[in-house]
Amino acid sequence: MAKLRVHNIAISLDGYIAGPNQGPENPLGEGGLRLHDWVWATRYAHQMDGADTGETGVDNDFLVAGDAGIGATIMGRNMFGPIRGPWADHEWQGWWGDNPPYHHDTFVMTHHTRPSLPMTGGTTFHFVNETPEEVLRQAFKAADGQDARLAGGSSAIRQFLRAGLVDEMHLAVVPILLGAGERLYDDLGTLPGYQISSVVHSPAVTHVTFTKTA
């Protein structure tokens, strides 16, 4: 059975996965880049820049595992870009340049659809105004037997969690305070239907994995 998986969501000690005032200059909000300091040190991150350097170890293992067996990606519109409301034009093509790091069909949930956008390297962005269930159906179809990954952001993850559609979720708890921003644990309660299945520490972060029980 194909799964919907969430991986490597960096969350501050006070529960934020992005800082306040996200915008073109601040994709992760004020202070939010610090959430990813643990990533930059890894071999995984260095290899994305074409270098064979960087640290191996627990953090690198989690980053690598996040890509394994994934055939499609889902993200919220606020993760795709800083534009809110209707598209004035179709010039915005995401944060990731010509060759986004997905390399497969990537579904952007939005109330404002636009034509599918094929990029270099195999990524095609599809803009879908559908329920989480329907988006997931399309993603599983595109993944063709592989798993689908829910990339973020906060609002999209909460929607899928509340619908019980996420099979596995991995967070990296970063020991910093952001003070404000996008909270993951809003209106989720104790996350019924999920249990914390593993807690693994690296020197930089605490990796917590949730698994669906129901």
Place this chain on the structure above:
Amino acid sequence: MAKLRVHNIAISLDGYIAGPNQGPENPLGEGGLRLHDWVWATRYAHQMDGADTGETGVDNDFLVAGDAGIGATIMGRNMFGPIRGPWADHEWQGWWGDNPPYHHDTFVMTHHTRPSLPMTGGTTFHFVNETPEEVLRQAFKAADGQDARLAGGSSAIRQFLRAGLVDEMHLAVVPILLGAGERLYDDLGTLPGYQISSVVHSPAVTHVTFTKTA
């Protein structure tokens, strides 16, 4: 210089230091007792029951350190008991029985004062309707050169943090979700004037220590 210290505050992954609906049957709110599972296993906890058993190690070390060099304690009224508003009588003597685990002057911050309450074993509860600064002055005086400890709860800790009066704060992050309750990180922002000075993992929890920088 004597310090004001906060120790061994157990906080859930979603940021709560007590569950919802605290009351006589549920001093830590619904689900809140699970915040202290890591404590019960330790030698520190067993010794409070008069036994020489229990685990040593990181968790035990933090619990022991929390009592070292402390000459007075401060707590909020909601930590002292479940009664809100004026006292109908003075029968409530705290959660801890005849011999509370403080063994020194313990200042309960409340808008509703009552006569000081001497207990067995050296604890005397004083009920004070004063600013954090003045309560701290009285606690330092009672501690007679030793440090003062701010025991909780959430609201009292936030008041002293916002006033910049806490010198050190140690939290134990417990990998559970409470879903609702008393949040520590409310209206604290990034806690200006403090830095995270250490992060230490045990198999059960992550110990995070904040130190005043200013």
